[in-house]
Amino acid sequence: MSTDSPARKEEMVMEHLVSLTYRERLTPNLNRFVDRILEGELIGHRCPSCSRVYVPPKGYCPLCVVTTSAEDEVKVSDRGILTGFTIITPVAYYGQQATDPFVYASVLLDGASTPVGGQDITGVAHGRIHTGMRVRAVWRPPAERRVEGITNRGWGGLDAVIESFEVTGEPDASPEDYKEHLF
Amino acid sequence: MTERCAVIGIGQTHFKKRRDDVSMPGLLREAIDRALEDAELSIGDIDAVVIGKAPDAFEGVVMPEIFLADAVGATGKPLLRVHTAGSVGGSTFIVGAHHVITGIHDRVLAVSWEKQSEGNAQWGLAGGRSGGIGAGGAFAPWIRAYIEESGAPEYIGWMVAVKDRRNAAKNTYAHLKMPDITLETVKESPMLWDPLRFHESCPSSDGACAVVLTNQAGARRSSKPAAWIDALSVRSELGQFPGRNPVRPQAGVECAHDVYRQAGITDPRREIDMAELYVPFSWYEPMWLEGHDIAGPGEGWKMVDSGETDIGGAFPVNPSGGVLSTNAIGASGMVRFAEAAMQIRGTAGEHQIDGVRTSLAQAYGGAAQYFAMGIFRSS
Amino acid sequence: MPARDIAIIGYAQTPSQRDAIQSEVQLLVGTITDAVTMAGIERREIGFTCAGSCDYLTGGPFAFVSNLEAAGSWPPISESHVEADGAFALYEAWMRLQEGDIDIALAFGSGKSSPSNPAEVWAQQLDPYYLAPLGADPVSLAAIQARALLDAGRATERDFAEVVARSRAQAASNPNAQLSGAVDVDALLAAPYHTAPLRRHDLPPISDGAAAVIMARGDKARELCSRPAWIRGMDHRIDPHQPGVRDITTARSATTAAKKAGYDGGPLDVAEVCATFSPQEIILREALGLPEGTQINPSGGPLAGNPVMAVGLVRVIEAAARIIGGSADRALAHATAGPLLQQNLVCLMEGE
Numbered sequence: 001m002s003t004d005s006p007a008r009k010e011e012m013v014m015e016h017l018v019s020l021t022y023r024e025r026l027t028p029n030l031n032r033f034v035d036r037i038l039e040g041e042l043i044g045h046r047c048p049s050c051s052r053v054y055v056p057p058k059g060y061c062p063l064c065v066v067t068t069s070a071e072d073e074v075k076v077s078d079r080g081i082l083t084g085f086t087i088i089t090p091v092a093y094y095g096q097q098a099t100d101p102f103v104y105a106s107v108l109l110d111g112a113s114t115p116v117g118g119q120d121i122t123g124v125a126h127g128r129i130h131t132g133m134r135v136r137a138v139w140r141p142p143a144e145r146r147v148e149g150i151t152n153r154g155w156g157g158l159d160a161v162i163e164s165f166e167v168t169g170e171p172d173a174s175p176e177d178y179k180e181h182l183f
Numbered sequence: 184m185t186e187r188c189a190v191i192g193i194g195q196t197h198f199k200k201r202r203d204d205v206s207m208p209g210l211l212r213e214a215i216d217r218a219l220e221d222a223e224l225s226i227g228d229i230d231a232v233v234i235g236k237a238p239d240a241f242e243g244v245v246m247p248e249i250f251l252a253d254a255v256g257a258t259g260k261p262l263l264r265v266h267t268a269g270s271v272g273g274s275t276f277i278v279g280a281h282h283v284i285t286g287i288h289d290r291v292l293a294v295s296w297e298k299q300s301e302g303n304a305q306w307g308l309a310g311g312r313s314g315g316i317g318a319g320g321a322f323a324p325w326i327r328a329y330i331e332e333s334g335a336p337e338y339i340g341w342m343v344a345v346k347d348r349r350n351a352a353k354n355t356y357a358h359l360k361m362p363d364i365t366l367e368t369v370k371e372s373p374m375l376w377d378p379l380r381f382h383e384s385c386p387s388s389d390g391a392c393a394v395v396l397t398n399q400a401g402a403r404r405s406s407k408p409a410a411w412i413d414a415l416s417v418r419s420e421l422g423q424f425p426g427r428n429p430v431r432p433q434a435g436v437e438c439a440h441d442v443y444r445q446a447g448i449t450d451p452r453r454e455i456d457m458a459e460l461y462v463p464f465s466w467y468e469p470m471w472l473e474g475h476d477i478a479g480p481g482e483g484w485k486m487v488d489s490g491e492t493d494i495g496g497a498f499p500v501n502p503s504g505g506v507l508s509t510n511a512i513g514a515s516g517m518v519r520f521a522e523a524a525m526q527i528r529g530t531a532g533e534h535q536i537d538g539v540r541t542s543l544a545q546a547y548g549g550a551a552q553y554f555a556m557g558i559f560r561s562s
Numbered sequence: 563m564p565a566r567d568i569a570i571i572g573y574a575q576t577p578s579q580r581d582a583i584q585s586e587v588q589l590l591v592g593t594i595t596d597a598v599t600m601a602g603i604e605r606r607e608i609g610f611t612c613a614g615s616c617d618y619l620t621g622g623p624f625a626f627v628s629n630l631e632a633a634g635s636w637p638p639i640s641e642s643h644v645e646a647d648g649a650f651a652l653y654e655a656w657m658r659l660q661e662g663d664i665d666i667a668l669a670f671g672s673g674k675s676s677p678s679n680p681a682e683v684w685a686q687q688l689d690p691y692y693l694a695p696l697g698a699d700p701v702s703l704a705a706i707q708a709r710a711l712l713d714a715g716r717a718t719e720r721d722f723a724e725v726v727a728r729s730r731a732q733a734a735s736n737p738n739a740q741l742s743g744a745v746d747v748d749a750l751l752a753a754p755y756h757t758a759p760l761r762r763h764d765l766p767p768i769s770d771g772a773a774a775v776i777m778a779r780g781d782k783a784r785e786l787c788s789r790p791a792w793i794r795g796m797d798h799r800i801d802p803h804q805p806g807v808r809d810i811t812t813a814r815s816a817t818t819a820a821k822k823a824g825y826d827g828g829p830l831d832v833a834e835v836c837a838t839f840s841p842q843e844i845i846l847r848e849a850l851g852l853p854e855g856t857q858i859n860p861s862g863g864p865l866a867g868n869p870v871m872a873v874g875l876v877r878v879i880e881a882a883a884r885i886i887g888g889s890a891d892r893a894l895a896h897a898t899a900g901p902l903l904q905q906n907l908v909c910l911m912e913g914e
Contacts, residue, residue: 013203014691014695016243016690016694016695018243018686020618020621020678020679020682020683020686021678021679022621022677022678023677023678024621024674024676024677025581025583027583027584027585027588028583052425058587058588058631059584059585059588059591060587060588060591060631060632062421062424062630062631062632062635062636063421063424063636065591065594065595065605065631065632065633065634067588067591067592084324084325084327084328085324086319086320086323086324086327086376086377087374087376087377088317088320088375088376089373089374089375089376091317091375093303094303104320106324113425114423114424114425152585152586153585153620153621153622153625153628180425180426180427181425185661185662206691207690237623238617238623238624239617239618239623239645240617240618240622240623241623242690243686243690244686244687244690244694245616245618245683245684245686245687246616246618246645246646246687246899246900247690249687249800249803249899249900249901249904249905250687250688250689250690250693250803251803252800252801252802252803252900252904252905253802253803253804257800258800258801258802259799259800259801259814259815259818260799260800261797261798261799261800262798262800262905263644263646263650263653263654263798264644264645264646264650265642265643265644265645266617266626266643266644266645267642267643268624268627274642274643277642278642278654281654281657281658281661282657284661285657285660285661286660287657287660301690416640417640417641417642418638418639418640418641419611419630419635419638419639419640419641420630420635420636420637420638420639421630421631421635421636422627422630424636432638433637433638434638437637437638438638549624549627550627552627552630
């Protein structure tokens with residue numbers, strides 16, 4: 001009996017695709033964040049203990065481990081500093097739609113203590129992108145803004161509201177202004 | 184009252200892109216049987232089993248140890264599942280050792296594994312979404328920051344890749360063996376996550392690693408040399424917060440200092456004979472040499488440049504070929520501990536370093552925020 | 563069994579609830595803070611932390627990583643995580659304390675079952691080669707187990723309903739319970755089958771929740787707590803996975819775990835057992851050897867609230883609370899994992 005013919009090998013593989021659906025209500029703090037970004041405004045929570053501003057609001061400060069609420073809400077700018085980036089060549093996998101190299105950057109908005117990650121950078125060639133660049137949000141038209149991708153787990157979704165961050169052409173920020181925000 | 188703990192058995196599977204020849208239970212059993220044979224024990228001699236792997240999404244089975252209980256010989260025994268991201272293999276080893284050190288059990292089997300070909304790791308890492316950045320995408324900005332701060336030449340990353348792939352060619356169980364790889368091969372490979380090239384990145388492997396841990400009485404009964412555990416430590420920190428230094432995470436610094444203190448080491452570069460460090464991307468070798476205070480700031484890449492971390496160097500790093508050559512994610516951390524213990528026992532075969540008396544094992548995970556470290560000695 | 567004195571001195575849990583509006587991390591922030599406050603310690607005094615959760619329940623890989631944000635993880639902490647119920651995190655932390663170099667440890671567990679369909683998620687825990695393709699879900703398996711118990715003549719459907727009625731009645735005094743109140747056994751029996759021979763009330767509710775426990779060693783425990791719940795022993799064991807190769811009307815590994823935890827069959831004031839389906843309480847009563855007169859699940863148990871990944875640790879909390887509060891001197895807590903009580907953990911606690 002041959003056990004290594006191609007037909008025999010094929011029989012050894014069992015396809016078992018599983019689809020699981022998760023539906024979770026957004027937390028009140030994220031709900032509020034979503035309401036505001038649909039209006040073109042970015043908010044965070046200022047920790048009452050250490051004054052750090054988290055964007056989007058988490059509902060707590062992970063450093064002080066205290067809860068934050070609507071009373072701690074602050075508005076932050078839609079302009080900021082590019083604090084870190086990479087250019088990714090997409091790897092093909094089930095469900096992957098990206099095919100061309102894309103920018104994956106972190107932006108520290110003016111007034112925020114935490115950068116927003118996973119942002120696209122435009123208005124500059126990939127080869128000229130560098131940390132410290134001043135950038136501003138390119139908002140999608142109000143009717144085109146989508147928030148389905150924003151989840152309690154904080155895995156992005158902002159790109160369906162803010163298309164990208166484009167470089168403003170202002171002088172670069174001093175490394176002193178963002179050295180605490182390498183993420 | 185605590186016991187000293189020793190490694191008396193080590194087993195690894197052959198690591199490959201796909202191990203279609205075995206099921207998940209068969210893969211684990213391959214490593215376990217080798218570890219038991221090495222320890223001159225049978226599965227019935229084992230009191231408890233500790234099992235580790237990275238996210239369940241990689242294979243698509245929820246808490247797979249539940250169905251693997253029979254295959255790993257755990258029925259009727261305690262079976263504990265550890266998951267601390269990429270460091271999990273190291274953490275699993277440490278949790279296994281705690282069972283012995285506390286005197287709760289005499290002979291413990293710790294096993295870590297990943298069978299990434301059963302599922303889709305990239306899909307898993309991306310949380311089932313499009314636009315996944317892969318592990319390299321998360322680390323690339325910090326690697327860039329290290330290069331900028333240290334002023335290291337770009338060929339340092341290529342050198343680590345060449346060294347590890349050539350070392351792997353000496354390791355029976357390694358996945359990627361490239362005895363003829365050169366700096367040119369790495370330099371010419373595609374850019375994946377700028378500044379990381381294809382050959383500077385780890386593969387995706389199927390495989391498992393198992394160790395048998397015991398106390399002094401158990402080690403005496405073994406006819407082979409034991410690797411004694413002189414220090415173990417774990418540290419975790421937040422993955423993102425203002426003021427965090429992800430290039431030199433404080434958790435990594437403190438974890439290292441804790442194991443040096445436990446082992447009475449004041450000058451790690453001189454007192455430690457070799458290290459197995461978790462280096463999934465080439466630049467993490469100099470980054471951890473500095474991040475664990477083996478080298479001073481900006482000195483780690485110079486250790487690479489001078490050949491000090493080669494098999495014949497003064498401080499060999501990853502003679503096994505490391506994670507760069509073999510990465511069954513859940514197993515990778517335990518392989519570091521197993522390889523560091525093998526160097527003490529003199530059982531590393533072709534990649535054995537002469538006269539290793541003190542070795543260091545390290546694993547990290549998450550956003551460089553989970554650390555597991557250990558120090559082995561020959562007596 | 564090593565004789566190091568380790569006791570529970572603080573604990574907290576969220577109410578069990580459907581569709582909690584807080585994220586899993588938010589649930590933990592308040593819970594861990596409350597446990598630390600009850601213990602009367604500062605977070606930095608915690609020498610080891612162990613977390614328990616499940617990626618597949620949360621719905622993403624590395625889901626536990628964000629839970630670090632609730633644990634006070636800066637400066638860095640000595641910490642580990644089990645992909646299991648918080649009761650297994652408690653075991654690891656209890657073990658770590660026995661090394662003697664630290665005095666205080668924190669264990670916690672958390673999970674939200676509302677976002678997914680638990681029957682679909684937990685079906686993926688079965689052997690992927692031989693069982694999962696059959697599509698058996700935990701409820702169907704529990705129904706097979708219940709049927710086996712009936713066929714063995716060891717219980718009746720009325721017995722199942724009586725377990726439920728007592729659970730709901732006892733839960734009336736538990737502010738964290740999701741289902742509580744007086745229910746009539748005959749009325750329960752009049753309800754239609756959900757998955758025969760189980761009715762809807764024989765199944766647990768779908769719950770979100772979190773729980774945290776602080777343990778301390780020896781004199782430190784006495785210093786911080788006037789009446790600590792001393793852990794006399796803790797052990798966990800696992801049975802074969804295939805339901806076909808074991809007697810599903812019993813739980814051998816629960817029997818072994820109880821013995822190894824030092825439980826000798828003697829008097830118990832309270833037993834909090836993780837009977838997720840009502841027939842399992844009958845199975846566990848026998849497997850653990852609980853004597854007559856033991857109050858079983860005074861909190862209402864998992865039938866009154868089932869925050870998976872915390873529910874086992876909640877059993878430990880409910881048992882410990884009665885010792886610390888002075889209403890019990892000896893209590894047993896039980897946690898389980900895997901289909902049909904495959905894996906079982908027992909924690910035996912006493913007052914001074």
